[in-house]
Amino acid sequence: MNNNSEKSKILLIDDEPVIRETLCSILKDDGYFVATADTGAKAIALAEQGDFDVAIIDLKLPDAEGTFVLHNIKKTNPEICAIIITAYPTTESAIRAIQEEAYEYITKPFDIGHVKLVIKRGLEEKKLGFENKRLLNNLKKEKAKLETMLQIGHAMSSILNLDELTKFIVNEITVVLKAKICSLMLIDHEDETLVIKAAVGLDEAIIKTTRIKLGQSISGWVAQQGEPVLISNIEDDIQFGRANLPKYETKSLLCIPLKAKDNILGVINVADKTIPEQENIFTEEDMRFLAIICNYAAIALENALLYGEVRNLAITDGLTSLYNHRYFQTNINSELTRVLRYPRPLSLIMFDIDFFKTFNDTYGHPMGDLVLTEISKVIKKNVRKVDIACRYGGEEFAVILPETKIKEAILVAEKIRTTVEKLRFNTGRGNKKEKVTVSGGVAQFKSGMTKADFVRCADDSLYKAKSEGKNKICIYS
DSSP states (O other), rough: OOOTSEEEEEEEHHHHHHHHHHHHHHHHTTEEEEEEEEEEEEEHHHHHHHHSSSEEEBBBBBSBBHHHHHHHHHHHHOOOEEEEEEOOOOOHHHHHHTTTTTEEEESSSSOOHHHHHHHHHHHHHHHHHHHHHHHHHHHHHHHHHHHHHHHHHHHHHHHOHHHHHHHHHHHHHHHHTTTEEEEEEEEETTTTTEEEEEEEEEEEOHHHHEEEEETSSSHHHHHHHOOOOHHHHHOTTTTGGGGOTTOOOOEEEEEEEEETTTTEEEEEEEEEETTTTTTOOOOOHHHHHHHHHHHHHHHHHHHHHHHHHHHHHHOOOOOTTBBOOOOOOOOHHHHHHHHHOOOEEEEEEEEEEHHHHHHHHOHHHHHHHHHHHHHHHHHHTTTTTSSSSEEEETTEEEEETTTOOOHHHHHHHHHHHHHHHHHEOSSSSSSSSOOOOOEEEEEEEEEEOHHHHHHHHHHHHHHHHHHHHSEEEEEOO
8 A cells, every 4th residue: 555645556447448438538637647558468467566556447358358357467566455336237247246255336328536536445445454453463573573582482481401591591582572682691799790601693702702891891781780671773872872882783782680589680782673675773663672571580580590500509618619528529430430431531530638636726716717718719710610529528629620640630739739738818817927837638539549559549649748748739650
């Protein structure tokens, strides 16, 4: 249907020149655009070239029946309002006109006022039909979106693993909003920064290294203010400007806060909307849709974080945040099972704090707890993510090192030992700061060993280091 600002287009088909020219002149005076044809073939050709709103077709044409012409015109103009005119009305032709979905059937001679009224009424009904279809399509779209949101929300609520959940969220948003880039950032409250937890369309290096201070750039502002941002053209945006968006292809983006009640967990960023043959700009509708998904996501994320905290309580030591003894036993069994099936190097380090009982008795348990905490931080900082650092018990620590030969394990143990030796603790007794040292034993798993053998080898090496003067690393031989 043409816009209101454009003239309605009428295709007039009649082989009688007087009727054709008279009707054409009257309709043009009424503001219509009129094209004429005196044969069915010419009419069909014109219809293929342009989108007409109304067709006035004589039933009897030199080369074809008017109903045949209408049938072919509707192939290219299915919504056209067709009016059949005839000087030879029959029941059969009227039925045929109805079958071809003609809007009106008028007999000659006709009253021009009646023809005008039929055209006006037909155009109004056509406009109303288009509006009804538009509303119906919108309802269908909204229904589909609602179903999608419910499906996504239901799926999210069943995922308790944080890594799995964040990957699911960004993947679903990318598909639904037809975007190339989507990232989910969570707030790290230790240093008040946003870190990327999962992303689609970003380099791995960017995902690992990006840290955004709260209040800085678009993501940081949204996380701090708790308000969404929709940018149609970043180059024209006064607040943020293009400098904030160097890595994206298009100029439009969305950033929505992840809120669970009043608690802001992070943000969702979406960019590079890609819909063929359309302007790649995010809309208010996109923002509303994403905001609803983010509401579901925030609740699911809060549940996953809580589940992770509860799970961590079961496997970590409350004081040091290292894994506990139970977790050590479970994972050393798993690693031994793995190396027995796929022979790969596996090493174990056991540490013990030298003279810890004396230190505790002298300076008190709070000071002893501080020492345990600081040494734990040193251990965590100097091992890989795949390594399993545990508080073995009391002042003892253990580190399981998969895919690690004994020479590499010694280097790790020495780095930890020398770093601990440099620590200084203010005991509150005078200006002197006390130092603490650790001893360590290292062993590599050998074929034929049991778990008890493997742990005993590392423990014997630790005992050797203690007996040889402490503050040293020994290996099992």
